[in-house]
Amino acid sequence: MKTLLVIAHPRRSSLTGQAADAFREAAQVNGHAFELADLAQEQFDPVLREADEPNWNDPEKVYSEDVRREMQRVERNDATVIVFPVYWWSMPALLKGWIDRVWNNGWAYGARKFPHQRVWMIGVAGGLPDSFAKRGYDTAIQTQLDVGILDYCGVRERRLQLLHGSIEGDDYPTQILTQARALGAEF
Numbered sequence: 001m002k003t004l005l006v007i008a009h010p011r012r013s014s015l016t017g018q019a020a021d022a023f024r025e026a027a028q029v030n031g032h033a034f035e036l037a038d039l040a041q042e043q044f045d046p047v048l049r050e051a052d053e054p055n056w057n058d059p060e061k062v063y064s065e066d067v068r069r070e071m072q073r074v075e076r077n078d079a080t081v082i083v084f085p086v087y088w089w090s091m092p093a094l095l096k097g098w099i100d101r102v103w104n105n106g107w108a109y110g111a112r113k114f115p116h117q118r119v120w121m122i123g124v125a126g127g128l129p130d131s132f133a134k135r136g137y138d139t140a141i142q143t144q145l146d147v148g149i150l151d152y153c154g155v156r157e158r159r160l161q162l163l164h165g166s167i168e169g170d171d172y173p174t175q176i177l178t179q180a181r182a183l184g185a186e187f
């Protein structure tokens, strides 16, 4: 499957970047091919301005050139995998802005649905599962990202997977990279 691999981390050498590489390497063994979208390195502007504001009465609205280029990048692939660090029990503003602008009315929801059946989101989290469960952040992030975005945009083969313990866990990089590799093999 031709897959757009979106990374939303300020540093390519980060654990998040390494997890994306581990996922990609394992998936390539099964014949998947990847196009990389490193939003920070590309200096993607996450602020939704007037040109990309949805017009609820016009699903055919033509968005900004930047957004049309991003849409084409999605369209020339068959699946999307998004790898990001968990910030404030959610995604970084950089990625949120990519979704705000690109997953727009008439293209990802409304008159049309997101072009891909398969979208996986992989979040690298500093905390362990227990600290997420303690205050309900585990179900909150699932509802927000998996239901609120992927399901809302009609993605059938959707998945939100958190790789926990990048800060709190012991031997965290190894475990997170092992999990990322296993996910890639499963993709």
Ligand SMILES: Cc1cc2nc3c(=O)[nH]c(=O)nc-3n(C[C@H](O)[C@H](O)[C@H](O)COP(=O)(O)O)c2cc1C
Pocket: 009, 014, 015, 016, 017, 085, 086, 087, 088, 089, 090, 124, 125, 126, 127, 128, 166, 167
């Ligand atoms: C602004 C900010 C907010 C964060 N919020 C959370 C959080 O809500 N929950 C959590 O588990 N980790 C949080 N973290 C930790 C990141 O998830 C952690 O930096 C990342 O998993 C480590 O991977 P990296 O080396 O790729 O950055 C936050 C980090 C930053 C910089």
